[in-house]
Each structure stands twice: as C-alpha cells, then as structure tokens.
Amino acid sequence: MKRTIVVVAAVIRRDDGAVLLARRRPGGPDGGRWEFPGGKLEPGEQDEACLARELHEELGVTATIGALLAVGYGEYASFRIELRGYQARILAGEPQPHDHDELAWVQAADLRRYDLPAADIPLMRALEEGARQAEA
Secondary structure: OOEEEEEEEEEEEOOOOOEEEEEEOOOOOOOOOEEOOEEEOOOOOOHHHHHHHHHHHHHOOEEEEEEEEEEEEEEOOOEEEEEEEEEEEEEEOOOOOOOEEEEEEEOHHHHHHOOOOHHHHHHHHHHHHHHHHHHO
16 A cells, blocks of 8 residues: 655745646656645644745745635545645735746636646646636
C-alpha cells in the first residue's frame, strides 16, 4: 500500500475575485505545473498552522486561514497525495515566488487553462461552481 502525504493548499483571492496560482520549478514531481500554494503537513501539525507557515515560507506573506473548500487526491508511483484546500486571506506582505518560478492571479473561469495536478482539480471545480452560483 502506498503511503499518503497530506498537503494543505490555499485559495487566496484578490478583490476582483482572481485566485493565486504558483508554478512549480522544473524537475521533481509535477515540475512546471501550476498549483494552489501550500505544503506538506508535518507530524503533529494542525492544517491551519501548517498552511499559515507554508504561505510565509513560500510567498513571504502572513495569512489567516478560513474554511475547508475541497479535498483532492493524486496518485504517484510510490505515494499518494491528499490535498486539503482552504480559503485564506493575506494579512501582510505581497506574494513573492520564493519556492516557485512564477505566480499568477487567475479568474475561476480561466483555471482550466492552467496545467494543474490531479489533487488540485477538486479545488478548481469548487471555485468554478462558486463562480457560477455568484453569476446566477
């Protein structure tokens, strides 16, 4: 049985509704693909604390973590990812790509144009559904 790695990710929104995506550096699993920023849960760490820490490390921002939006899964050769996606709001700082090679602010309707890993797809779908409901 494959080991499961728990990852937490953030949906950070601007006032215009765009969400932040980060592109992984080339090499390694999913290199060059886009993702919602976040990282691996450390032993004994709570999701919200982990995500706040990861956003500070990866983007240089201080953030508050909100509600769980979606959970996704990704299968790799030797492990499985469980991704828990949360709403987040930046309290201080401007996002900088410390661990990624690029950042992009993307409207929900345009998320499908970005190459996202399988674990991020349920979060993308939740955002698309939220955008459709807001338009109705």
